[in-house]
Amino acid sequence: MFRNHLKIALRFFLKNKLFTAINVFGLSIGITAFILLIQYISFEKSYDDFITDVDDLYRVTLTTNLGDNGFVTSATNHPTVGAAMVADFPEVDSYARLMDKPIPLGGTVHFSYTNPLGEEIKTSAKDDYIYFANNEIINLFDISLIQGDALTALTEPNSIILTKKIAQRFFGNEDPIGKLLEINDNFALQVSGVFEERPENTHLPMGMIISFNIFGQEGDFANSWVWPEFYNYVKLKPGMDPSTVNAKFPSFVKKYLGDIMNEHGFEARMALQPVKDIHLKSNLLKEISPNGSNGTLYFLLLVAGFIIAIAMINFINLSTAKSMERAKEVGLKKVVGANRTTLINQFLYESLIINFFAIIVSFVLINVLISSFNSLIGFEVLNFGMWAKWQVWLSLFGIFLVGGILAGLYPAFVLSGFEPIEVLRGKFHKTTKGNALQKGLVIAQFAISIALISGTYIVYNQFSFMQNQDLGFNSSQNLVLAAPTYKDSTTQHKIETFKRELIQNPQVNNAALSDEVPGSAIIQGNTIRQAHEQIEQGVNANFVTIDQDFIKTYAINLLAGRDFVKEDATTMYSRNGPIANGHRVLINRSAAKSLGFMNPEHAIDQKMIYKFGPIDRTAEIIGVVEDHHQQSLQKAYDPIVFMNFKGFGASYITVNLAGDNIRETSNQIESTFKEFFPDDIYNSFFIDDYFNRQYQADSKFGTICLIFSILAIFIAALGLFGLGSHMAMQKTKEISVRKVMGATVIQALSIIPKKLLSLVLISGLIALPIIYLITINWLDNYAFKIDLNIWMFLVPLLIVLFVAAISIISQSLKSALINPAEALRNE
């Protein structure tokens, strides 16, 4: 029996090549997209899974209400939290504390190693994921040491461990253990261990880890409760419930932070955050690396489901449509004794065979697409090793079985239900019962397509809006150099001279020193208030130290008052300690507003207090500048206080270039830099590139959305094309009757779009409110966003209508052009 089914099926496929091709092609694209997206999703879900005890591992977060933004939760905490928890909570097994490199090392870091031949190997370490951490990090995060002792590798104050790849960069084939690495030509570290490369799917990528003990007693981190800039991880004892620890935090916080909270008038809370949740569910202040988002994953999962659903709907619709041609076969088989079950089985087999072909095609497609998919995602999500996993085969088999049966069931029932007498009498009229379902499925396809187009369109609009918005500063032709490392007191003077030398160049308009440039979060900040206000009235603000040329170089608008001049620079510390008075600052519009000034003019010549380190400093506001986008437009404007200190350690030198010969000018700047600072590594970037790298994740997401939306629409169009030929066939009679009644070809054809229009409109009514709610929700993530307008919803509707009309009319044209006598002859 099966052989007979197979034979009939294969002959039917051969005879109906277009039908078979559309089904196989559509299904295989659907399956491919589904598998790829599922692999990506499971990659994102697998973050930090490789850590053995990840289920007992937590990060301790800190929530405070300093400032006017209400409670804000930060990923970092005080450096003492872990140790205090181990001491106070019996549930806590051990802790690790980490400090990110910019805090002690500043923006510019380079390492150098002098080998036995006397050659110096020096590299910038800006992409190397460097942290300071205590030895427990090795145990907590499963760092597998190839060389060195896991129990002591980070106990010595000057020890460093690094990955195999980085070790090779410095030491080649030499044994790295015991070798000396110098940071910024300043202090030396001894290599005490080499570890395996960390997997890519971790929120905490590691390249080099320097012993936390290097700070010795100097920083006194063991007792500090005023510096919440450290990542604290704790491991609970096996089987311990984090909620019992969370319940103890209020009294814990009171014990250690009570006095400080009283003094500053704020409230702090702590909580355990599972490390497993960090990558997808955490979006805190000072995250250690950019995280993914669960929402994005759900969206992609939805898209994956949609794509495969569209492909299956195609199959159902086409098979049902084709069933008219199979009616005679069914009738005859019934007459000669086939029962309904056999017939249902036969059509299910056909569905499974089509699905089997599709699986084979998508197996090939997936293998072809592996590398381009990886480069699209930016991680090695897929590799050929995936075929060794039984889960992949199981999911393929699942799709095959579920898809085949689900898609085959309805057509099988319709086909097997034909009455033999009617069929064989030759007066077989199509039953209308299938129409509602068919219409429903087509509406579902349209609705999905409309939603996807509209969603993608809005996402793209938002992204291009963000990239084209005026940033509030001059973002073109600003070349930023990483400032040289500070070796001694002469460095500062050298930098000043270097800057003057640059301005001599006719191709350079201006140059400025600063400790921040636009494009990333500002590290420094504390509370500010008007001079007559009490400490509890302080609001959070960010601090940027600049020189007198910064505002000009970045062309930031001055709203009131005046810009810095050279004489405004004040001394920060004297021999007797910090200088508390006589500073002058610029503030931006947001800062003026949070300080409570009605308008920028009111702030001029007013005194304000800002906390800097442990003490209050008083400064005169000499000017107010317009807000600029320090970070991507996802973030709101930061309140910023611009300070101007004599001899501050600038991290960046920004050079505003004139003219078109940018390449030549930047080459000249590079050689000047090397003359001045022969020991340093030249590192430069254009501010617009630097700023736009914030949009990488977004534009990746946008591209993925776009590609898969196009795929979904393509498959839907494919199905419509097939269905169109069927619909056209069904309508041949009507078209012919109309032609005989005097309709022209165009008039006769116009009946099809009219019917389509109602289907598309219904789909639009279903899809658009949903997509409206989803996009409104999504746009809420962005501080600066586009206004939704009616076209964002109408255009997708029109596109779907257009694609549908084209695919159907191209088919109907055939029936409109044939001789009506032909179509009406045999009935």
Place this chain on the structure above:
Amino acid sequence: MLLQLNNIFKWVQQGGQRVFLLKDINLQVEEGEFISIMGPSGSGKSTLLNVIGMLDGFDEGEYNFFDEPVHQLKEKHRANLYKQYIGFVFQAYHLIDELTVYENLEMPLLYKKLKGSERKAMVADMLDRFNIVGKKDLFPSQLSGGQQQLVGVARALISKPKLILADEPTGNLNSQQGIEIMELFKELNEEGVTIIQVTHSEKNAQYGKRIINLLDGRKI
């Protein structure tokens, strides 16, 4: 004279040979005639009717309709000609399932670009005349075969054609319904409408004033 066919030939190529569907047909039809075309299955009755109705072409010969040489006319002109003068009635009615009786009747008028009010009046006339006012909002599937064919005839008549071509108009009907339709044709003919019908039935053929017999595409 309404129409004139001179030496009409129509053939198809089959296996390198010409198979003749119509062979040397000569026919003159005056206004007000009622002609029945008879013949066994496959003798070319429907083909001849389609040629007369300009739905189908022919390979040789001349066809004049109201002194217009149809064989020389362009497609568009020909369409205008039959739109204006000819109404069709089919064996299988060919009503449009998705349209009501009213809308089916109105359809040919839409393609004549008549105003809404005119169309309304003409459809109302027809509904009245055929006594189907009460059924105007029903769909074809809700009607009996006889009623459907009634609507089919009404639709053919609505644009006031000079000539009605009917291809086995009673073929799908029972005898009582068939008689009613033939009586209707007779009435119409008496009002001056020219009718050419194809039929198998000797009895129905008798309604015609003239009978043309075909055999293997040839008039006998």
